[in-house]
Amino acid sequence: MARSKSAALDRKKLLGDPVMMGMIIVLLIFLVLFIVYPLFVLLIDSIYNEGGFTLHVFSKVLSMQRFRTAFSNTIVLGLITGVLSTIIGLLFAYVDVYVKMRIKAVGKLFNIVSLLPVVSPPFVLSLSTIMLFGRSGIITRSLLHIYDSDVYGLKGIVVVQTLTFFPVCYLMLKGLLKNIDPSLEEAARDIGASRWRVFTTVTLPLLLPGLGNAFLVTFIESVADFANPMLIGGNYDTLATTIYLQVTGSYDSTGAAAMSVILLSMTLILFFIQKYYLERKTAATLTGKASRARMLIEDKSVTVPLTLFCSLVALFVIIMYVMIPFGALFKLWGRDYSLSMKWFDYLFKYSGFKAFKDSFLLSIIAAPITALLSMIISYLVVKKKFKSKAFIEFVSMLAMAVPGTVLGIGYIRGYANGIFHSGILSGLYGTGLILIIVFIIRSLPVGTRSGISALRQIDKSIEESAYDLGAGSGKVFMTITLPLIKDSFFSGLVTSFVRSITAISAIILLVTPQFLLITCQINEFAEKGYYGVACAYATILIMIVYASVLLMNLFIRFFGTSKKIKGEN
Amino acid sequence: MLAESKGIRLEHISKIYQDPKTGKDFRAVDDANIVIKPGSFVTLLGPSGCGKTTTLRMIAGFESPDEGEIFLGDKAINELTPNKRDTAMVFQSYALFPHYNVFDNVAYGLKLRKLSKEEIHEKVMEILDLVELTGMESRMTNQLSGGQQQRVALARALVVEPSVLLFDEPLSNLDAKLRVSMRTEIRNIQQRVGITAVYVTHDQSEAMALSDQIIIMHKGVVAQVGTPQEIYYHPVNEFVADFIGEANFLKGKLVSKKDNNENDGIMDINGCMVEVTEIRTRKVGDMGTLVLRPESATLAEEGQLKCRVIVSCFMGAYQNYHVMVGDTLVKITDFNPKHKKIYQVNETAYVNFAPCDVHVL
Ligand SMILES: Nc1ncnc2c1ncn2[C@@H]1O[C@H](COP(=O)(O)OP(=O)(O)OP(=O)(O)O)[C@@H](O)[C@H]1O
């Protein structure tokens, strides 16, 4: 190849830059060891048996009634949740962008709802659904006097997942709707089309790839979700919970490995469709910025029902969150609604402190490492060229599509007896370190994504000029790049802390009795029906999370780069 | 400033990129041979996409060449990373560090060189004085005007005493007036410091005003190297002639040569016999293209080339004519028209020029 000389020179220059070389090597090792290898082991596990390749494990798993049920359950759940979340998200987005809101509070409500998924532990909505509609539910039992209400099963999961995931769809679709040029719709309206016709013939077709995108994102989330099916699923087992039970109940980790491979293939395929087809198509159909402000709909027959519906949904979601602290403060949910601190007392009497200490400590160690790693990855991906760059970018995005349960099984199979059963690194298994690593891997894609978008906004010549003035890559990164993306770095720090302290799916498979984690405690107490304790844990957890987000906003307000750079003009 | 300026030599430098659409390789820079003398001010001039920036970035080390070798002084520098090269670049977007104030921006390179605090302070103040920014040390960069920002960028590059200064269209973000005063300033500072400068621009008047040498690039190839005068008066091809200033091209055949002077002769252009110079190696019977600058020609009742006027327009300082010589459009700017005959559209006239003002390709 004619271009080989410049490639060779680039390589030499890279070698002459030890910091960067070191960074790349460390990253490669880390990603291979903790993402590629565990997934690879699962694949090997399920096709390699007693010295030969076989599909035996797969056929065994496929013939298991339990697996088949779980498989179809998962798909059904994903479809329903995906469709519902997309529709509700679309309604919210439409109201937000197109409808004139007369009451300020409605806008506020929308804002809160769009922020909730960021700060909420995964199973909070399950808990409150049980407390609202369960056998001792405040609505079912105390208001409607239904004593045998059953929220468990598909309907419960669907409600909870939809309410958890629709805000994500809302935000995605809002961005797209804003990009539709109003003159397109006005033109159609001008030649006599009704509002509904304009929506179905102009807006909707333009939005179609975006809707598909939102649907797939939700579908993947739903399928990978572990905590909610676990808490409110009842007998409705999904793949994620079945895999968990296969390991913890039947001690069949080969079977679990095969199931994991199937679940993983499913999410991966959908992820690639979403990432490389729909996302591109969305960008292609909706490139133009809106040329001017949109005429908002004021027609009451449209605005009133839409706004009302969305406000009710939003209010409902907020009430569900408010349920949690009350759940912790009432003496006995469903029977005795007098206030007491007994659940908190109970919590702190029985190892509550340890749970908070362990969760907090592990997460606070994981957070800065994650934030730094994701900034380094984004830096390399955006600003540098080298051979393994595509691999690094690909693998760190791949982690986004891997369900936590699958990763957990991968770590069990991959590290319980050391790498490839060789005993190497076997000391890792069961330690706090592996939990920290899981936290890091689970938050890395999110941090990387936001890091990449932050870095793309920095003119590349700013770093080049530092490089040119004599700074090596490490120096450039520390003195120029990092200070400029301080905001994004800090929000990445907090996000990964929040994600870590609220994580459960992979962790629950790997945690040893030596560590008590809040999320696992909530799960355990909720399973046993001690909702008061579960709520007490969840309340404190929400407070911690909320405080960190508050801290982040304060920090960015007072020390953020944006203030220094933009604020003084 | 005691920077020891060094020369630069590009030997058979090529850079191959992949066309993002077709995936095919193409040569953004093709076999460039350039010699830049120490202390000289050299511009890379050419239309958009001709490979100027790529060439400059290869000198700075941001891009690696696919063929050839780059020398700084006597040293081959292909394998050096930008931070190890003794060059400093001034970017089009200034690329100031937005989180530092003026002082810290300028001091950045010195801090990397581990100078003492006092030394850094002294050097920064000295250089800020040179670019006339004294008193602005503690301003943030967004509190400066475009011209001041550009001077900070210049100071930041100068203060590390590089052997070579590189500029990539440093003035294109400024308004026209400031552009003119800044380029004078850049030239003055360069002269005072005596540093080698390579300057990329696509603005020919900027190139003319600044350069000791101009390097004209066209589609990745170095088309011509020379002083502004050489390039203007003796362009090597139609592209260069047309890119620098305006030019009319008239095709014709060489009918005779003067015996005493190899370089002079007579050309037949559209049936008119025209005296020309600079025919160089052409033989009688060869075709050639006459390059005629609009300002070198006038219209008169009689003269060298018969023509028909199709546009006649008074511009104040000159009368602007478009005339047809046969099938060829010729533009003429006839200066000082006040006391001259003005030709109207459709009149017949003759184009006049001095033989030494034209050039044959
Ligand atoms: N990284 C790259 N990958 C592929 N092609 C590139 C790359 N960088 C530049 N090119 C192409 O190489 C050619 C020369 O680019 P270059 O930036 O050197 O032009 P230029 O002369 O500086 O133009 P301008 O005056 O517009 O800045 C262009 O066709 C450009 O599209």
Ligand SMILES: [Mg+2]
């Ligand atoms: Mg350029």
